[in-house]
Amino acid sequence: MLIRLTLFCSLIMVASLVSGQTPWVVPSDWNAKLSRTSFTDQNRKTGGELYLTNCKSCHGDPGKNNVILLVPPPPDPSSVQMQQNSDGALHYKISEGRVTMPSFKNIVNSADIWNIIAYLRSFNKEYIQQTAPKPQFAGESFDKVNLELFWDAPNKRVVAWLTGVQGSVTKPIPSMELKLFAKRYFGNLMIGKPVETNEEGKASFLFPENLPGDSTGMVTLVAQLTNEEIFGLVKAESPMAIGVASNRPPLNEPRALWNVGLKTPVWLLFTYLTVVLGVWGSIFFVMLQLRTIFKIGQ
Amino acid sequence: MASEVNTNFLTDKRLDRIAADVLRPVGVDRNFIIWMTSLTALLFVCMYAYYIQLDKGLIVTGLRDYVSWGMYISNFVFFVATSLVGMLISSVLGMMGYKWVKPIGRIAEIIAVAFSAIAGLVIVSDMGRPERLPYVFMYGRIQSPILWDVTVVTTYMTLSVLLYLFTMIPDMAISKGRIGHTPVWLQKTYELLSFNFQHKPEQYKILLKAVRILLILIVPTAFAIHTVTSWLFAVTTRPGWDSTIFGPYFLSGAFVAGCAAVIILMFFVRNNYKLSRYITQEHFDKMGKLLFLVSIVYFYFNLNEYLVPAYKAKTFEAHHLHELFAGEFAFMFWSVQLLGLIIPMILLLFKQMRKPFPMVIIAIVVLIASWFKRLLIVVPTMEAPFLPKQYVPDAWMVYHPTVIETAITVGTLTLAVMIISVLMKLFPVIPIWEIAEEESAHPDQQPVE
Numbered sequence: 001m002l003i004r005l006t007l008f009c010s011l012i013m014v015a016s017l018v019s020g021q022t023p024w025v026v027p028s029d030w031n032a033k034l035s036r037t038s039f040t041d042q043n044r045k046t047g048g049e050l051y052l053t054n055c056k057s058c059h060g061d062p063g064k065n066n067v068i069l070l071v072p073p074p075p076d077p078s079s080v081q082m083q084q085n086s087d088g089a090l091h092y093k094i095s096e097g098r099v100t101m102p103s104f105k106n107i108v109n110s111a112d113i114w115n116i117i118a119y120l121r122s123f124n125k126e127y128i129q130q131t132a133p134k135p136q137f138a139g140e141s142f143d144k145v146n147l148e149l150f151w152d153a154p155n156k157r158v159v160a161w162l163t164g165v166q167g168s169v170t171k172p173i174p175s176m177e178l179k180l181f182a183k184r185y186f187g188n189l190m191i192g193k194p195v196e197t198n199e200e201g202k203a204s205f206l207f208p209e210n211l212p213g214d215s216t217g218m219v220t221l222v223a224q225l226t227n228e229e230i231f232g233l234v235k236a237e238s239p240m241a242i243g244v245a246s247n248r249p250p251l252n253e254p255r256a257l258w259n260v261g262l263k264t265p266v267w268l269l270f271t272y273l274t275v276v277l278g279v280w281g282s283i284f285f286v287m288l289q290l291r292t293i294f295k296i297g298q
Numbered sequence: 299m300a301s302e303v304n305t306n307f308l309t310d311k312r313l314d315r316i317a318a319d320v321l322r323p324v325g326v327d328r329n330f331i332i333w334m335t336s337l338t339a340l341l342f343v344c345m346y347a348y349y350i351q352l353d354k355g356l357i358v359t360g361l362r363d364y365v366s367w368g369m370y371i372s373n374f375v376f377f378v379a380t381s382l383v384g385m386l387i388s389s390v391l392g393m394m395g396y397k398w399v400k401p402i403g404r405i406a407e408i409i410a411v412a413f414s415a416i417a418g419l420v421i422v423s424d425m426g427r428p429e430r431l432p433y434v435f436m437y438g439r440i441q442s443p444i445l446w447d448v449t450v451v452t453t454y455m456t457l458s459v460l461l462y463l464f465t466m467i468p469d470m471a472i473s474k475g476r477i478g479h480t481p482v483w484l485q486k487t488y489e490l491l492s493f494n495f496q497h498k499p500e501q502y503k504i505l506l507k508a509v510r511i512l513l514i515l516i517v518p519t520a521f522a523i524h525t526v527t528s529w530l531f532a533v534t535t536r537p538g539w540d541s542t543i544f545g546p547y548f549l550s551g552a553f554v555a556g557c558a559a560v561i562i563l564m565f566f567v568r569n570n571y572k573l574s575r576y577i578t579q580e581h582f583d584k585m586g587k588l589l590f591l592v593s594i595v596y597f598y599f600n601l602n603e604y605l606v607p608a609y610k611a612k613t614f615e616a617h618h619l620h621e622l623f624a625g626e627f628a629f630m631f632w633s634v635q636l637l638g639l640i641i642p643m644i645l646l647l648f649k650q651m652r653k654p655f656p657m658v659i660i661a662i663v664v665l666i667a668s669w670f671k672r673l674l675i676v677v678p679t680m681e682a683p684f685l686p687k688q689y690v691p692d693a694w695m696v697y698h699p700t701v702i703e704t705a706i707t708v709g710t711l712t713l714a715v716m717i718i719s720v721l722m723k724l725f726p727v728i729p730i731w732e733i734a735e736e737e738s739a740h741p742d743q744q745p746v747e
Binding site for chain 1: 437438439440441446449453456457460464467493494495496498500501504505507508511512515519686687688689
């Protein structure tokens with residue numbers, strides 16, 4: 001048993017060590033994914049600008065093979081290694097990243113990743129673009145899609161309600177996956193797991209009891225449709241007083257080196273003033289001697 | 299500095315000769331006017347460059363997001379460094395009783411006054427909005443080394459000016475009747491600066507006490523001024539600056555630059571003012587040995603500063619050192635280390651090299667190298683921030699000083715030279731009373747010119 005366990009562990013370790021060199025497997029649904037629109041010059045231009053700011057530092061100038069020294073090396077955009085990827089595979093790899101290749105899904109939005117792919121493809125003469133068929137949602141199309149957030153106090157749940165407007169009729173949209181986040185200083189904190197909307201178009205999330213809010217317990221919640229392909233980006237944001245009120249003294253409260261001048265640490269204030277007053281006191285004393293010398297000479 | 303002065307020298311014939319020798323070059327002559335006019339013309343050109351910077355902002359310099367401290371701050375460090383020699387010669391050596399420093403003490407003080415005064419000005423040249431200078435005092439944080447720096451630079455300058463002034467008072471009294479060949483306004487200035495000094499014992503007593511206080515205060519202040527300057531860098535965690543020995547490293551480097559500056563002025567005074575009787579071969583020999591001493595200390599700090607991080611080669615330090623040793627800055631780095639430190643050290647071991655002429659050549663090279671050394675401390679680190687350089691035009695990645703920036707820097711150097719020229723030409727460069735007292739106390743000792 002022990003031997004098998006050890007073997008298993010070392011296998012995992014070896015696997016993780018060489019993962020840099022192993023082929024990068026893309027899930028098949030992603031591999032088959034295509035852009036819904038044909039790449040235009042505008043797409044390629046936007047993509048080129050994004051490439052310059054986000055990718056060039058590692059992948060170099062396309063076609064020049066001046067990539068940064070990393071193991072495994074980032075391939076040149078015009079290389080076979082890069083171009084043999086399907087459009088979907090490129091989208092997946094750029095979104096997710098692997099080891100030193102950063103994940104861009106939180107930095108560049110999906111549409112812009114397609115723009116970057118349009119740019120990357122401009123270095124492949126053989127490339128002929130295929131586009132995905134227009135998406136259909138249960139045979140319906142909406143003029144507008146709404147997402148609202150409610151607090152279901154008795155059940156301690158946050159409810160997100162997804163509806164579509166068709167002319168003057170509002171209909172719930174079922175079976176769509178939603179994610180719930182709490183806003184933080186840096187990025188969002190996902191709450192629970194993604195939930196699908198039910199027949200009423202509602203997805204309900206159990207809200208943790210101990211999530212800290214601001215000094216009044218306020219938490220800003222963000223709900224978002226996971227799939228951006230069908231309706232585009234659908235998002236709702238709403239502050240709710242459902243967190244635990246947290247009263248932390250602010251960092252700029254105590255006397256500290258990083259604080260404003262009036263909150264200088266006492267030891268520093270004392271040292272500085274003693275030294276400055278001592279030295280300048282002596283300087284003035286010395287200056288006074290000039291007067292004495294002058295007087296004696298009269 | 300003795301605690302009492304034997305005023306017998308006042309009646310000694312030697313005083314007349316010394317005063318005549320020292321005061322002969324004093325005054326406004328044709329050469330001086332030509333020299334000052336050319337410097338003023340140069341200064342105006344540089345001030346025009348500054349006008350452009352004032353009008354357009356720092357965009358006319360090579361300073362950008364990454365390298366925001368370029369030539370200006372390097373120049374500032376150079377000025378502060380060079381000014382420290384006043385403390386080394388007058389205070390440390392003087393108070394230890396080394397008599398040979400008496401004739402060159404005032405030269406060192408002149409350097410201290412001029413360089414510390416301009417150091418403050420150089421900081422202003424690095425400011426995009428110089429009219430906000432008062433904000434440093436209005437909103438300054440005592441926690442910030444910048445404020446400490448402003449404090450110590452001002453203090454050191456004041457102390458240096460006072461020391462220069464006090465040791466000059468007896469000379470003003472001696473000279474005021476003997477400078478009939480100079481303009482009246484200068485004679486009036488002498489009269490004013492003599493503060494009614496009549497060589498009375500009480501006056502000497504007070505004078506010596508004041509000078510003693512100044513000499514003592516100058517030592518910690520000088521240490522503080524350059525240590526704080528080094529802390530502006532060392533309190534950050536950046537590669538090349540994140541060092542615990544930055545204070546002594548800067549201090550020892552300062553003495554190298556300062557000694558070189560003193561040697562250059564000594565050579566000038568000896569030859570142009572025909573004062574070889576007072577600034578003798580022996581002075582050059584001694585200064586050569588002093589320069590060797592401070593150089594070897596500086597070499598030792600360099601060894602620590604580069605070898606220890608190079609041995610560990612932590613990622614960012616390794617990159618930084620690679621840039622210095624073999625990369626973008628290699629040529630400048632090795633030129634500075636070899637020409638400014640190692641070769642002078644070897645040469646100074648030979649007695650022949652400690653003669654005036656070879657010494658002044660060595661000193662000039664050392665002084666130039668020490669200017670570039672400051673650039674090597676400031677720029678490479680700024681060019682290599684921790685976070686990747688992104689989202690900026692390529693031109694911002696590397697620092698290229700512009701002509702305007704260079705002109706403004708030349709302007710500050712010109713200004714320092716102008717202050718030095720005025721002080722050296724219009725006032726006695728050698729303390730007459732100290733030399734006279736020394737000579738009348740030891741009449742048998744004859745200097746070897």
